Amino acid sequence: MKFTYQYRTGDNVLHDGMVNAADRDDAYAILKSRGIRPSRLVEAPGLFNKLIGKGKRWFVIVALAALSAALALRSKTGPVVIEGAPGNLSQRHQIYGDPAIIDEMSADGFSGVFTNKGERYLAAYAMPGSSTAPAVSFRSPDELTACLTNKIVFHETDPREVAELKAIVNGIKEELREYMSDGEGTAAMFMRRLEERQEEERLIYRRVQNELEAVNDPALWEERNRSLREMGIRTIPRPRRPAK
Secondary structure (H helix, E strand, O other): OEEEEEEEOOOOOEEEEEEEOOOHHHHHHHHHHOOOOOOEEEEOOOHHHHHHOOOHHHHHHHHHHHHOOOEEEOOOOOOEEEOOOOHHHHOOOOOOOOHHHHHHHHHOOOOOOOOOHHHHHHHOOOOOOOOOOOOOOOOOOHHHHHHHHOOOEEOOOOOHHHHHHHHHHHHHHHHHHHHHOOOOOOHHHHHHHHHHHHHHHHHHHHHHHHHHHHOOOHHHHHHHHHHHHHHOOOOOOOOOOOOO
16 A cells, blocks of 8 residues: 655654555554654555656656656656756755665666666766765766766656656756857866865855854844755754753
């Protein structure tokens, strides 16, 4: 049986997902083992859930791709090939959802999502401020350039977290194309730019983290987290009030 669920992360952002389980109690047990305590858990509504039950963002991916005419269906149940980055989801952002899926993507160097070496490299820079090290090393920046000819394929069965990662990497590939379009930017320069940008984002996160640890002010926490969220950087859990 399929169950949809909702839960909130430490920064009070609502997320949803789907889990396969024998019954509702089993679904609770599976989610608990993943560190998720759902605020809502219901049986999925059949076929309708296949299309949008994996998260509203996955639905948006398909809708935007269809509207942009960059979508090609190979068969009714086959993969969906998207030529270009699908709308705003191609912008770098934090991927929230099932921690087990997100951790697994990173732990295996994104090889479970991308077979292309260049795309696995770019995936390490998908989420702003992430400390994930590139899972592959290049003998030559030409190997990064080579990934531009590869099409990222979205499957109907992709979990929402996987679909989001694919969309972000697609967006970084478009960024690389534009960077090299005038003939002056090179893949090697782009690789340095990725690392410099990621380090700048890490520094921003650490500065905000240190500030919030020094000042226990809920209003400041909300303001700073709003700024981090706008930059796509992960937010910081609300500081604990000192015991009286």
